[in-house]
Amino acid sequence: MKVALYQEPETDHPGPGSAAGRGAGRGAGRGADASGTSVPPAARRRVHCLLCPQGCRIKDGAPGICRVRVNHGGTLYASSYARCTSVALDPIEKKPLYHFYPGATVFSLGSLGCNLGCGFCQNWTISQADAATVALEPAEAVRAALAEAPRHCVGIAYTYSEPLVWYEYVLDTARAARDAGLVNVLVTNGYINEGPLLELLPHIDALNVDVKAFTAGFYRKNCLGRLAPVLRTVELAVKQGCLVEVTNLLIPGENDSPEEVNALVGWLSGLGRGIPLHFSRYFPNHRFTIPATPHATLLRAREQAREKLDYVYLGNVWADGAADTRCPSCGNTLITRAGFVARAGGLRLARAAEAALEATVEQAAEAAARDAPRYECAACGAEAAVRGTVVAPVRRSGRG
Numbered sequence: 001m002k003v004a005l006y007q008e009p010e011t012d013h014p015g016p017g018s019a020a021g022r023g024a025g026r027g028a029g030r031g032a033d034a035s036g037t038s039v040p041p042a043a044r045r046r047v048h049c050l051l052c053p054q055g056c057r058i059k060d061g062a063p064g065i066c067r068v069r070v071n072h073g074g075t076l077y078a079s080s081y082a083r084c085t086s087v088a089l090d091p092i093e094k095k096p097l098y099h100f101y102p103g104a105t106v107f108s109l110g111s112l113g114c115n116l117g118c119g120f121c122q123n124w125t126i127s128q129a130d131a132a133t134v135a136l137e138p139a140e141a142v143r144a145a146l147a148e149a150p151r152h153c154v155g156i157a158y159t160y161s162e163p164l165v166w167y168e169y170v171l172d173t174a175r176a177a178r179d180a181g182l183v184n185v186l187v188t189n190g191y192i193n194e195g196p197l198l199e200l201l202p203h204i205d206a207l208n209v210d211v212k213a214f215t216a217g218f219y220r221k222n223c224l225g226r227l228a229p230v231l232r233t234v235e236l237a238v239k240q241g242c243l244v245e246v247t248n249l250l251i252p253g254e255n256d257s258p259e260e261v262n263a264l265v266g267w268l269s270g271l272g273r274g275i276p277l278h279f280s281r282y283f284p285n286h287r288f289t290i291p292a293t294p295h296a297t298l299l300r301a302r303e304q305a306r307e308k309l310d311y312v313y314l315g316n317v318w319a320d321g322a323a324d325t326r327c328p329s330c331g332n333t334l335i336t337r338a339g340f341v342a343r344a345g346g347l348r349l350a351r352a353a354e355a356a357l358e359a360t361v362e363q364a365a366e367a368a369a370r371d372a373p374r375y376e377c378a379a380c381g382a383e384a385a386v387r388g389t390v391v392a393p394v395r396r397s398g399r400g
């Protein structure tokens, strides 16, 4: 448990002796509001959480919507700090991130809670319910990630549950990881206020942001949230220079119309046609019983998106080529993916970077702290949109 950042005492009912409600009535007896109405002490110790757009005003002894930020006596605490429900070494392709250290692994941590309430949540057992946790302080997480360097671990991913409501732990761990030469990855719903986001982004190298739909109505009805802050998160992360990939779960009849796909793709391509988009196949889960997304819907969405975006992938689909990366200049297959195993046979090191490979492949974690090599299409020589060392085998010779 740690005192949470981004909180302020409620000012609706300032307690006796308080200045504009700061520390309002902590431990004091029953007070009165401006109308002279009696105000219970618990009401006077409300805290306003400023971390995310839900803006919870939390009673003493209660949690916010995310269930992990709790008011104790007028102070907000991050109750999930250093508590992990899941700890695993994952392929980075599983996040999914396809353009960031392809073929590497990432030490993946998840906790509890979420600030949205999606009826179709695929991880609801940890986002919407309680689960057993293990303690892992930031320094321990970094040590554990560094120990995985022989298995091509390049950093830490904050994933599985919603990392933005794990904010203090993610910030502390990301700082320590960066100091140790590791990278940091967020897999997130993007639902956070601008201030805390801007404090966090300088420590984050790559994000996969789940844009669940492209209408405000969908977010309101199915997620108990709003679309606009999510789009702002993507836009700010791109602007700050993070590697950003976007996932969109296509749910039949809810967010899969050609018009909505067009709107999503138009917005994303406006940020850059090289931003990867993953259309993910929905399966019934949690409170949703709508049948799974038909393959035809996914194929149609991919065709639409390819008109404006260079890299469009299909997730939760085991079809040939659905997860392969193709050169937008000549169509050559740069990276093939079977499950989460990547092979980069269509890539070669750009000439100037060839000498760097020997060292970086052997010690991927160490390589994260260096200038990463650049890659190009082995067929046409176009620069490949890949950030970081390609750990998957690349073509080492054959340049024309």
Ligand code: SF4
Pocket (backbone or CB within 6 Å): 049, 050, 051, 052, 053, 054, 055, 056, 063, 064, 065, 066, 067, 069, 114, 115, 165
């Ligand atoms: S949902 Fe959680 S993070 Fe968001 S405002 Fe409420 S308490 Fe804060």
